[in-house]
Amino acid sequence: MTVRRTRRLRRLPVLPLLGALLTGCGIQATEVPTDFGGAPSRVPCSPSGPSDASAQSSRGVPVQVFLLCGSSLVAVDRTVRVPDGTPDARRRVFVAQGLLDLLAASPSAAEKAAGYTTYVPGGLGAAGPDPGDPDDTLRLGTAPDRLAPYALAQLVCTLSDSAATEGDGSVILGGPAGGALRRYECTDDVRDHPGTTEPPSSEAAKG
Numbered sequence: 001m002t003v004r005r006t007r008r009l010r011r012l013p014v015l016p017l018l019g020a021l022l023t024g025c026g027i028q029a030t031e032v033p034t035d036f037g038g039a040p041s042r043v044p045c046s047p048s049g050p051s052d053a054s055a056q057s058s059r060g061v062p063v064q065v066f067l068l069c070g071s072s073l074v075a076v077d078r079t080v081r082v083p084d085g086t087p088d089a090r091r092r093v094f095v096a097q098g099l100l101d102l103l104a105a106s107p108s109a110a111e112k113a114a115g116y117t118t119y120v121p122g123g124l125g126a127a128g129p130d131p132g133d134p135d136d137t138l139r140l141g142t143a144p145d146r147l148a149p150y151a152l153a154q155l156v157c158t159l160s161d162s163a164a165t166e167g168d169g170s171v172i173l174g175g176p177a178g179g180a181l182r183r184y185e186c187t188d189d190v191r192d193h194p195g196t197t198e199p200p201s202s203e204a205a206k207g
Contacts, residue, residue: 045069047110061095065102066157066191067116068150073157073191076111078102089128089135096126096138096164103154119150126164130177132206136166143175144182153194157186172204181206 060079067076080098082091103120106112125141133139138159144152160171174181181204189197 044115047114066154069116073194092164093128100124137172139174144173156184156199160186
């Protein structure tokens with residue numbers, strides 16, 4: 001009996017001593033498995049290299065177009081070529097058409113890898129005002145209200161602060177000849193939630 005009791009007493013301090021050593025080293029013992037999750041992924045909407053499109057010839061008018069990345073609109077740099085000596089009124093249309101073409105173009109490989117995409121359809125034309133329209137009117141080959149929400153948000157935010165308009169954060173858009181005109185605005189809410197927030201608009205009266 002004495003031998004067995006002695007052996008028990010010698011075994012008892014082992015666990016408390018181990019716990020004390022772990023605590024002293026700053027390690028908290030636990031019986032609950034801990035899952036710290038996977039490694040952090042690369043930050044989206046940040047191309048890892050120069051954009052193929054922005055690396056093109058620097059000749060032309062520096063512009064920005066809004067592409068969709070994640071759930072928001074993000075501006076990327078581009079250039080639009082305008083023939084030398086183009087009159088101001090015609091120059092606006094050249095810039096507008098160039099912006100539409102850039103919006104419809106597929107993002108570069110680096111931009112695609114970072115999550116950029118576009119909803120603007122190809123072949124969308126731009127024209128200047130009809131007789132009686134406000135001078136800064138842009139008429140599209142497709143009525144604005146027939147475009148997908150993302151596409152309309154991209155168009156409004158790109159055109160409203162460009163050399164194609166007055167640069168006041170708004171743009172007057174209409175469809176083919178004779179269609180109604182509306183002045184659209186690009187707001188923070190539109191840029192942050194282009195799929196669910198429609199660009200604010202109001203009727204633009206003809207002259």
